[in-house]
Amino acid sequence: MKKYHALVAAVGIAVLSAGAYWYQREPIRPASEGRSDATAHGPTSAPRPAGAGAPAGGAGARGPVAVEMAPVQTAILSEAAQAVGSLRSRQGVMLRPEVSGRVIALGFRDGQPVRKGQVLVQLDDTLAAAQVRQAQAQLSIARANHERNRELLAQNFVSQAAVDQTAATLQVAEAQLAVARATQERLRIVAPFDGVAGIREVNVGDYVGPGTDLVNLEDVSSLYVDFRLPERYLPQLQVGQRSQVSLDALPGRRFEARIEALSPQVDAQGRSVLIRAVLNNREGALRPGMFARVDTLLSSKTDALVVPEEALVPQGGKQYVIKAVKAEGAEGASWTSQRREVSIGLRRAGQVEILQGLDRGDMVVVAGHQRIQRDGTPLRPVQIGERGSSAASAPSAAGGTRDAQRGTAAPATSGTKVAARN
Known part of the structure; x- marks a missing residue:
């Protein structure tokens, strides 16, 4: 039985050795021969030119770069300094007696207007x-x-x-x-000026001594707003300058104030200067002590050049933009890239002021900078919102090339021309 098993094993080893020797002697067929066999029964296609499968947004031989553009526009830019402050009455005083005595009469009602010289409190x-x-x-x-x-x-x-x-x-x-x-x-406490009487602190029959609080009197026909600004704004501040005041107690309303005085001394601890502005209170809606937010207009430009913030390309502490230059009479793309260094100013609501480097009406790239490697790169402008579909333009371009190879004309890109004109 053992001899039988040994014989079967020897025969199996011999068969395997013969199969391995035959497989090693079989010649390896080239890949091109395999492809020709695979396409022997299929339609014959022309060789695809170099770069046909490249994305449409590539540069050079791959076609113009798809970018979004925006023109350099003019706008009104205002530079303002923000601060917080408090409202104060133009004239306010707490009435107090100079001598002692007993209150025998009150000549006012709480919260009512009083005239100058009117007797408010009469002592015995x-x-x-x-x-x-x-x-x-x-x-x-x-x-x-x-x-x-x-x-x-x-x-x-x-x-x-x-x-x-x-x-x-x-x-x-x-x-x-x-x-x-x-x-x-x-013994007769009179109103020193026209104003509004506050809430009385005493009643008839009370005995008061010198310095006792009787009633406060406030002149609220116009109010002061006191606030502080950093000392760096001093060269831009002057008496008569306009400010806008908004109050948390009156949302949605803004009041115009005028700077009336600048403190001659700068606070050594906070390096700030105290400013007092006056605002009218004809309606009587404002009260002394209210919290105020003050926007002081420092300068205003009516014809400032602005571009979207997305157009800026910071590098090495400098700011650059990609200017789109229109190549008149050139074949293919009608726009090419040009790198420009610019000097920027104010920033407001997604826009930035251009002080130097651009002119009104120039076109700048606001999206697609990363695909522009050098000056002179052909550009293909797309409308805002088409950026997401630009990635899908590569398969479409490749498909269009294959259609052309099969004898089917690709559709004209009229949309690109419209975007260029806009």
Whole structure:
């Protein structure tokens, strides 16, 4: 049995060795011969030219680069500085008595307008009024004595010294009457200017001492807005400059203010300057103490050259753009690329100001910069929004070439011409 197994194994090894030897002697057929056999029964196609399968957005022999363009336009650009501040009344005061006394009358209503000189708080002046009458009586006696002595002096019945003494007594009596009247006047708290009375702090019958808060008075016909700006803006600030004020309490509304004063001193800690602007409050919608956002107009340009921010190509600390130059009379692409260094200014809402390097009406590339390797690259402008379909243009171009090889005319790219004109 063991001999039988050994014989079968030897025969199998011999068969495998013979198969391996025959396979090694079989010649390897070339790939071109295989392709000719595969296409022997199929249609014969012309050889595809070099670059036919390349994307349409390539450069050089691959065709013009598909890019988006935008013209250099003019716009009104304004440079403004933003700050926050607080509203203050043009005139505001907290009324306080200079002497002590008891409140016997209030001459105003809370929150109501008052006139200059109107009595707002009356303190008890009974004693002061009595002192005024006493001073008036003493003054009357002193005046009478002085007049009598003057008459006697004319008749040589009294000396000049007696007349001088009565004259001094008369002056003292006049001074005492003035003091009594001033003391009585201090018991009457009057409005120093036209304004609006606040909420009273005292009631009738309250006893108040010197310096006690009675009521605040605010002149809100016009308001101040105080804010600070960095010191670098000082050369661009001046009295009379316009500002726009917006308030969180009144969303959607803007008020015009005018700079009235600049502080002569710069804050050494914050390096900022205090600015005071005045704004009208005819409607009475504004109140002192409100939080305000202030936009101060520093400069304005009515014919600034602007391009989309996407057109900028920063490199090495400089800013460049790809200018599209129209090649008149050239065959193929009618636009070529030209790299330009530009100087930029203000940036506003997706646009950037061009100070140097471009002129009004120039066309610049805003998308597709990465496929432009050198100046003079042919460009094919596409409309905004077609950028996503430009990737699919490569298969279409390749398909169009194959159709041409089969004798089918490819459709004309009239859309490219329309985009170039626009």
